[in-house]
Amino acid sequence: KAGVTQTPRYLIKTRGQQVTLSCSPISGHRSVSWYQQTPGQGLQFLFEYFSETQRNKGNFPGRFSGRQFSNSRSEMNVSTLELGDSALYLCASSPYSPRTGLNYGYTFGSGTRLTVV
Amino acid sequence: AQSVTQLDSHVSVSEGTPVLLRCNYSSSYSPSLFWYVQHPNKGLQLLLKYTSAATLVKGINGFEAEFKKSETSFHLTKPSAHMSDAAEYFCVVSDVNSGGYQKVTFGTGTKLQVIP
Numbered sequence: 001k002a003g004v005t006q007t008p009r010y011l012i013k014t015r016g017q018q019v020t021l022s023c024s025p026i027s028g029h030r031s032v033s034w035y036q037q038t039p040g041q042g043l044q045f046l047f048e049y050f051s052e053t054q055r056n057k058g059n060f061p062g063r064f065s066g067r068q069f070s071n072s073r074s075e076m077n078v079s080t081l082e083l084g085d086s087a088l089y090l091c092a093s094s095p096y097s098p099r100t101g102l103n104y105g106y107t108f109g110s111g112t113r114l115t116v117v
Numbered sequence: 118a119q120s121v122t123q124l125d126s127h128v129s130v131s132e133g134t135p136v137l138l139r140c141n142y143s144s145s146y147s148p149s150l151f152w153y154v155q156h157p158n159k160g161l162q163l164l165l166k167y168t169s170a171a172t173l174v175k176g177i178n179g180f181e182a183e184f185k186k187s188e189t190s191f192h193l194t195k196p197s198a199h200m201s202d203a204a205e206y207f208c209v210v211s212d213v214n215s216g217g218y219q220k221v222t223f224g225t226g227t228k229l230q231v232i233p
Contacts, residue, residue, distance in 0.1 A: 004160070033221075043207065043223040056218045090160055105151055108160035 002026065004093050004109035012115045018079040021112045025072050025093030031055075032074040033106060034066060037088040046089075049074055050097055081116045088113050119144045121210045123224035131232045136180075136195040138227045140208030143189060150191045151209040152182055155226075161207065167191065178202070203231045 005024040013019050025032050033056075034046040045058040049068035066076040072093075078085055092106035124139040142148060149168045153161040165176025172184040182193045191208060208224040 006160075035223075042225045045221060045223075048218075056214075056220070092161075105163045105166050106161075108153075108162070110158075110160045113158075 004091055004107050006089075006091050006109035006112050008112060009110065010113045010115075012117060013081050015081055015083060015116055017081050018077060019081060019114060020075050020077045021089055021091075021114070023074045023076075023091030023093075023109060025074070025091075026095075026107055029093035029095045029107070030072050031094040031096060032068055032072065033092045033094075034074070034076050035090040035092065036060075037090055037111070038086070043090075046076065078114075083116050086114060086116045119148070119210055119212055119220060119222050121208050121222050121224040123206075123208050123227050125227050126225065127228045127230065129230040129232060130198045132200055133197050136193070136198045136202065136229065138193040138206050138208075138229065140191045140193065140224060141189055142191060142208070142210045144210055144212045146212040149211040150182075150184060151211070152176065152180070152191075152193045153207045153209060154204045155207065156204045164193070164206075198229075198231045200231050200233060203229055205229070 007022045031050045033048040035043050037043045047054055047066050048056040052068045063079045068074045088111045090108055090111045092108045094106045120143045122141045130136055151166045152164040154164050155161045164180050165174045167174045167184045175181045180195045182191055184191050205226045205228045207226050211219055211221045214220040
């Protein structure tokens with residue numbers, strides 16, 4: 001079965017612009033999480049969606065937002081891009097609700113490499 | 118508060134020798150623990166997970182990890198390193214936050230170099 005698909009794979013944007021990244025989870029997975037990975041800060045949790053609702057949020061400014069559609073596909077948006085937003089953005093999906101109390105692990109996509117110039 | 122510490126940022130081993138990647142965690146509840154591997158320019162792949170069943174967990178590609186509650190450790194081992202094991206490894210702890218949702222914290226990663 002198809003894995004987690006993230007598009008685009010690479011993106012170059014100019015400071016001040018906005019960007020939208022897309023994630024299609026594994027079929028049947030209803031939970032989608034987003035992470036930012038940078039050499040300096042490592043992997044940081046952005047937010048998690050389940051059944052079209054944001055269930056969990058990390059410590060990122062309001063410029064970072066997301067949504068989830070009824071088919072579980074998710075998008076994240078970054079407005080007013082800054083140079084420091086350059087990173088690999090990873091999406092992960094899980095068949096389990098964030099409230100199950102037992103986490104069986106996530107399946108990650110290959111990421112979108114965003115470069116802000 | 119939940120945290121995870123990977124004790125080595127870089128580990129170098131010769132091909133065919135054992136691998137040990139160290140991870141210590143802190144959690145207020147009974148955590149779930151994971152190891153993920155990331156090859157260059159790729160996403161993360163789940164190696165193995167501990168979710169309060171057997172304390173010795175076997176994963177893919179010959180890796181295993183032992184949950185030691187008394188030492189709050191979850192070290193990753195492999196008897197014999199292969200060149201294809203060269204990658205970055207992340208230890209992850211997951212428990213439930215005050216709102217009842219899973220809270221996931223990644224370690225800072227350990228880069229494994231395998232010398233031929």
